[in-house]
Amino acid sequence: xxxxxxGSAILATDYYPFLYKRPISSLPASFPSTSLSYPTRTRFxxxxxxxxxxxxxxxxxxxxxxxxxxxxxTESVTLPEIKQAYKQLARKYHxxxxxxxRVEEYTDRFIRVQEAYETLSDPRRRLLYDxxxxxxxxFSFSGRRRNRYDEEVVEEKSDWKKKWQTQLSGLKRxxxxxxxxxxxxxxxxxxxxxxxxDSSP
Amino acid sequence: MAxxxxxxxSDSENTGEEKSSSSPxxxxxxIAVGIDIGTSQCSIAVWNGSQVNILRNTRNQKLIKxxxxxxxEVPSGGVTNQLSHDQEMLTGASIFxxxxxxxRVDTDPVVHAAKNLPFMVQTLDIGVRPFIAALVxxxxxxxxxxxxxxxxxxELRLMAETSLKRAVRNVVLTVPVSFSRFQLTRIxxxxxxxxxxxxxxxxxxxxxxxxxxxxxQMTSHDNMGSGSERLAVIFNMGxxxxxxxxxxxxxxxxxxxxxxxxxxxxxxxxxxMMRHIAPQPQEASSSSTAAxxxxxxxxxxxxxxxxxxxxxxxxKISKVLDRSEFEEVNEEVFKECERLVTQCLxxxxxEGCDIDDVIMVGGCSCIPRVREVVKKVCKKDEVYGGVNAxxxxxxxxAxxxxxxxxxHDPFGSLDLLTIQATALAVGVRGNGNRFVTVIPRNTMxxxxxxxxxxxVNDGQKEALVVVYEGEGGESVEENHLxxxxxxxxxxxxxxxxxxxxxxxxxxxxxxxxxxAAVLMPGCSSPVVPVVEVRMxxxxxxxxxxxxxxxxxFGSALDLVTLQRKM
Numbered sequence: 001x002x003x004x005x006x007g008s009a010i011l012a013t014d015y016y017p018f019l020y021k022r023p024i025s026s027l028p029a030s031f032p033s034t035s036l037s038y039p040t041r042t043r044f045x046x047x048x049x050x051x052x053x054x055x056x057x058x059x060x061x062x063x064x065x066x067x068x069x070x071x072x073x074t075e076s077v078t079l080p081e082i083k084q085a086y087k088q089l090a091r092k093y094h095x096x097x098x099x100x101x102r103v104e105e106y107t108d109r110f111i112r113v114q115e116a117y118e119t120l121s122d123p124r125r126r127l128l129y130d131x132x133x134x135x136x137x138x139f140s141f142s143g144r145r146r147n148r149y150d151e152e153v154v155e156e157k158s159d160w161k162k163k164w165q166t167q168l169s170g171l172k173r174x175x176x177x178x179x180x181x182x183x184x185x186x187x188x189x190x191x192x193x194x195x196x197x198d199s200s201p
Numbered sequence: 202m203a204x205x206x207x208x209x210x211s212d213s214e215n216t217g218e219e220k221s222s223s224s225p226x227x228x229x230x231x232i233a234v235g236i237d238i239g240t241s242q243c244s245i246a247v248w249n250g251s252q253v254n255i256l257r258n259t260r261n262q263k264l265i266k267x268x269x270x271x272x273x274e275v276p277s278g279g280v281t282n283q284l285s286h287d288q289e290m291l292t293g294a295s296i297f298x299x300x301x302x303x304x305r306v307d308t309d310p311v312v313h314a315a316k317n318l319p320f321m322v323q324t325l326d327i328g329v330r331p332f333i334a335a336l337v338x339x340x341x342x343x344x345x346x347x348x349x350x351x352x353x354x355x356e357l358r359l360m361a362e363t364s365l366k367r368a369v370r371n372v373v374l375t376v377p378v379s380f381s382r383f384q385l386t387r388i389x390x391x392x393x394x395x396x397x398x399x400x401x402x403x404x405x406x407x408x409x410x411x412x413x414x415x416x417x418q419m420t421s422h423d424n425m426g427s428g429s430e431r432l433a434v435i436f437n438m439g440x441x442x443x444x445x446x447x448x449x450x451x452x453x454x455x456x457x458x459x460x461x462x463x464x465x466x467x468x469x470x471x472x473x474m475m476r477h478i479a480p481q482p483q484e485a486s487s488s489s490t491a492a493x494x495x496x497x498x499x500x501x502x503x504x505x506x507x508x509x510x511x512x513x514x515x516x517k518i519s520k521v522l523d524r525s526e527f528e529e530v531n532e533e534v535f536k537e538c539e540r541l542v543t544q545c546l547x548x549x550x551x552e553g554c555d556i557d558d559v560i561m562v563g564g565c566s567c568i569p570r571v572r573e574v575v576k577k578v579c580k581k582d583e584v585y586g587g588v589n590a591x592x593x594x595x596x597x598x599a600x601x602x603x604x605x606x607x608x609h610d611p612f613g614s615l616d617l618l619t620i621q622a623t624a625l626a627v628g629v630r631g632n633g634n635r636f637v638t639v640i641p642r643n644t645m646x647x648x649x650x651x652x653x654x655x656x657v658n659d660g661q662k663e664a665l666v667v668v669y670e671g672e673g674g675e676s677v678e679e680n681h682l683x684x685x686x687x688x689x690x691x692x693x694x695x696x697x698x699x700x701x702x703x704x705x706x707x708x709x710x711x712x713x714x715x716x717a718a719v720l721m722p723g724c725s726s727p728v729v730p731v732v733e734v735r736m737x738x739x740x741x742x743x744x745x746x747x748x749x750x751x752x753x754f755g756s757a758l759d760l761v762t763l764q765r766k767m
Contacts, residue, residue, distance in 0.1 A: 038704055038716045038731060083430050087454040094618055095647060095709035096605055107647050107709070114645050 066133060067116035075130070079121065086117040233371035233400050233606045234361055235408075235598025238350070238388075240300045240441030240468065241564065243267050243279070244595040245357050247365065248603035252614070253596045256364045264591060265357070266290070268297035269349045271335040271342055280356035287498075291491030293319045293336030296349045298468060300377070301441045303346040303391070304384030306743065307331040311464045317472060317485050328744035347391045354395035373401045373602040375408045375594045377442035378462025378624045381681045382670055382713060382737045400605050401710060404624055406435035406446035407457050408597025409562055409588060411619050413448070414455035415600060416587050419614070432458075432551060433558040433585070436542060436575045437594070438565035440467035445541045447549035447556075453613075457622040459548035459643045461541045467565050470531050471498060477530045478512060478520060489515060501527070505567045528570045535570050542578040548643050553580030560585045562593045621646050627705055627713060627736075629654075630667040630677045631760045638673055639705045646711065651704035653763040655697045657756060664688045664701055665758035666717050667750065668736050682747050684738030687758065688717050690729035698722065700763060713737075 068075050071085045091097060093113060098106035119125045234247045234256075242264045246255040255263045258280050266279035272294050284290055290297060298315060305312050307324035312331050315322045321341050323332040333349075334341035361369045376388060385402050392399050403411075413433055430451040437444045444462040448455050474497045483490045493514045500522055503510035509523040528535070546552065559581045565571055572584060589596075603610075604617055622645050628638040631654055640650050656664060665687055671680025691699050700720040707713050713736045718727040739746055 038706070038718070038733070080430070083449070083451065087430075087451050087456070090454055090456070090620055091452075091616075091618055094620065097618055100607075111647055111649055114648075118645075 067120050067129060070113055070116040071120065075133075077120075079123075082117065082120050086113065086121070089113045230606050230608065231367075231371055232608055233373050233602030234365075234369055235373045235375075235595050235600070235602045236354075236357065237375045237405070237408075237595035237598055238300060238354075239267060239439050239594075240298055240466065241267060241439065242591075243353070243357065244592065245361050246592075246595045246599035247361070248599055248608060248615070251610070251612075253599045255592060255595060256361055258360050266297075267299065267353060268295045269299075269352045270295040271337045271344070276352050278353040278356040280353070280360050287495045288488070288491045291319045291494055292488075293321070296320050296333065296335050296344060296346075298441065299346040299349045299353075301464065301468065302331070302333065303350060304381070304387035305331070308744070314469070314472060317475075319485050319491060347387055347394065350388070350391035351394035354392060354397060358395055358397060370396065370398050371400050371602070371606065372397045373403060373598045373605065374399060375405045375598050376402045377464070378404045378406065378444040378446070378460045379442060379464055381625065382683055383681060383739060383743070385711075386737060401601055403598055403601055403619075404444060404446070404457075404460055404462070404621075405437045405439075405442075405563075405594050406444045406460070407448070407455070407619055407621060408595075408601065409435045409437060409560055409593045410446060410448040410450070410455040410457060410597070411600050411604075411617055412588060412593055412597040413558070413560060413585075414450045414453055414619075415614060415617055417450050418453040418616070431557040432555050433560055434542065434546070434556050434575070434579050435560045435562070436538075436566065436571075437561075437563045438466055438538065438571060439563040440471075440565075442466050443538055443541055443563075443565070445545040447545050447551060453616045454618045454620065456620040456645070457643075458551070459545045460622055460624040461545040461548065462624065463537060463541060465534055465537050466563075467501075469534055470501060470565070470568075473530050473534070474501060474522075474527070477526075478522075479514075479518060489517070493518065501568075505569060524569070531570075535574050538571055539574045539578055542575055546578070553578060556581060558585040559583075560588050560593075562588055562590045564591065566590050621709075621711070623648070623707065625670045626673040626680075627668065627670045627683070627707075628673075628680075629703055629715075629760070630665075630669060631762055633756075633759070634676050634678075636669055636671065636673065636675060636677045636680050637762055639703060640707065642673055644707075646707045647709050649704065649706045651702055651716075654701040654703060654760040655763045656691065656694075656699050656701070657696055657759045657761055659696045660693050661696065661699075661758070662689070662691050662693060663758050664691060664760050665750065665754060666703060666715065666732075666760070667747070668715055668734075670737075677747070682739055682743040683713070683736045684715075684734065685746070685750060686715075686717070686732060686734050686738075688719060688729070688732060691719050692721055692728055694721065697761075697763075701760060 068077065071077075071082060071089065073081060073085050077085070090110065090113070093106040093110040095103050095107045095110065098110075119129050232248050234245055235253075236245050237243060243266075244255055244264050246253050248254075257263055258265055260283060266284070268290050269276050269278040270282055270290075289295075297320075298318060301311055302315055302322070306328045307330065308326055308328050312322060312324060316324065320336065321332070321334040323334075325332075330345070332343060333345060334343045336342075358369050372392060374388060374392070376385060380388075388402060389399050410433070413435070417431060430449050433448050433450060435444075435446045435448060441464065442462060443465045444460070446460050447458045449458055450456070471494070475493055478497060479493055483493075496512050496514050496518075500510040500512045504522065504524050504527050507524075509521055512518060512520045512522055546556075556579045559575060559579045561572060561575060561584050567590065576582065576584065600615070600617060601619065603615055608615055610616070622643045623640060624642065626636075626638045626642045627640045628636050631637040637652065637654075639652050640648055644650070654664075665685060667677070667685040668683045669677050669680035670683050674680055688701060691701075698721070700722070702716075702718045702720060704716040704718075705713065706716070715734050715736055716731055718731045719729050720726075721728050
């Protein structure tokens, strides 16, 4: 009854124009504003919750996960599996169904899962993402580090962004020249894993 | 004008996750009731522990006419008031169609169309709220759509309390897709006036989507977790509004992929027909107009099942109407239905042949031409039969009420979830008079997105953040103003140097907050305290605010998007 998915057709015709004409908007619209720490859902944010958000928030750790990690799938996942994984995670993290005392952190997580889903369920975006991932960038775009306010992250952020843009304008080689500050923790780990046994988590 | 309402409504501003904060600690959570406030009729339903139960009034009606009569000292609404005849509603003493009028200003074409109604709708065409009045003992008594709705909701609440033998406070209401956030605040206000606390305002087709998700889950329990996803188009057209949604459903989760809607409905069809039958305008509150309205309505209903219908009004009008004539007169309405469905499919990036089910609800979904149009666009021969056209929305709202109240059903009937999407884009004025989208239409919520802006003038120390909502039209005038605030304390610098981050956050209960922060190059944290504003902040006379801001500040406090900083 269903038509076959039209993604491959789109890829065949649109991939290059899409990539080169609109490099910036091809990414998920939102971008981490690393230096900013807007409150989450302030209205009921108790100090207890705040403390947890800052100190031992499991969500925070997820900031550096790849989109595949966020959805809990492998990189060879199929589209129906992505949809299924997304819906299962939604049932866990959506604020309507999450335990009342964890709404804040689960909402954060849900927004991230959603972005992972939006990227991976769109064949064009997924292709771009896979390419970047294979080059060692973990583009977990909205790993909104709103609970981190150390200055280092800001530097890292704008630097990283500049680098990424240069890369998109064609200077891809630039990406191989790296210093650790320009990459997320996960990206560093991945690279270290790939290249040497040297590790400094 | 609305000051006292403000104080009443302020407690509804605190909607959110911890909803039962102000009710006494109950042993069981209070199950929120679902209310479908229709332009022409309303219904109320609640999860009774095993299924959804639609409540009935003392006359055993499930569908209650939406009107309030100001005949005597105490106004009475359709819940308690028994009309001996349909025409009794049309003497000028009753206000109805409040859902078409609520939150609209007097330059709105929908308000102008309401001037043909028997009660008074006076417009000065300057962008303020229209003057609405009921004829009581030959005097016009003024009221507002919010007040009328509140009176009606009080009756509905009392009816539910009698029937459920408990206090009713928490509600989930269905609303049209095309409602602006400003209109939604008016609905919340009416609810607060009626002592009701809004947990959710659900776009009508998303309530249907939830009901559909439950049905899918019940009929195919083995599908749970198999990942088989069903795509459905939901088309809802009542007396006042037409709404469309595309939803992807699997395992009890209904993910809204796109929404589209417009203030077009049975009322427009009725008025088109009345003009067609009696082209000479008549006194709107005259009894002959009332008779014409009732007769035309009957004829339209008849034409849904028959090829022609006879219209007789007094001794002046006697006419046989056939269906093709009816379809010709309302061609524009049907075209708009087609456009909405097409747009919704396009926004969801699906094609007609991807669709598994077409669900049609609302009074106008019985019109053969409407069914044809929708089936044609969706390339389906059949319409899904599992949802009652007039009860679906209230059933869905009751399900959402139970889910958001944290009720668990041992048989899994409430293992449901709706992932809502934004019906309208939100953004700010920037780049001159442009609408710069921050959160686009059909973004899944909860959502949080941000954009970087910068100043337009050298040494600009302040910037105006003007927030709009709309379909995403390029100029701000095509969108609704939601509010504005000023960022102060920007350090003196050349234009384009300060980085102003505008972040928008929509939570699960659809509350919108706008944040703004100023960053300077080489400085890692915001240089002035971050501003957080809950939107909307405007009251009546939206257009005026924008004009006044323009007159006072011109482009002195403007913003432009910061390139390469997205």
